[in-house]
Amino acid sequence: MILIGRNVSPFVRRVASVMRLLEIDFEQRFLATADSIEDIAKFNPLGRVPSLVLDDSEILIDSSAIIDYLLELKDQNGDLLPKTGSERRSILRTVAIAHGVMEKGVASSYEQTRRSPEKVSDEWLSYLQKQIIWGLEDLERKAEHTSEWLHGDRLTLADVTSICAFDYINMRHPVLFDANSFLALKKLTDQGNKLPAFFETKPAI
């Protein structure tokens, strides 16, 4: 399998982390949307990452759809995400919040880096940044009221997505908040980053 995209994208990184956790072999093409859009569009007509090229050449796009396939392939016991029931729904809620933080973080970064300075809307930027904080506050409350991981003593897709989201926001928006105001989330992320699935995928910028 070939994963398209760089781990600086939190969406790519969460796929790469899931693949490592599930011990799935893959190679990665580190293409960036900023300068390789035409190559990326060969895999996804929208020119977005991640895409995953399967061994029979089928191409999957979008981190959620890719992870859905990976879980079907290698998470038979539902360790990362139970197949049915209230625990599944509760984990998917956390995943949606963390994925939303990623989306707002990327939108906020694009507003600052991909528009000409006179077109940047401070009002829109501040709204996006509020949404990031609201999402992180929700994850922080979850992290404060649990044991080892967000949904108990087992690492799940909720942890993978939250760790990738928190690292991304700290990397791209370092002045948005003091990481020490999200102590439980920081502890969770530090704990995750000790595992190969996270430290081997952590972008170095």
Ligand SMILES: N[C@@H](CCC(=O)N[C@@H](CS)C(=O)NCC(=O)O)C(=O)O
């Ligand atoms: N919903 C998608 C979001 C993917 C996404 O926004 N990727 C960004 C990189 S971080 C991208 O490709 N941006 C280029 C664009 O949307 O034009 C997912 O979960 O995979």
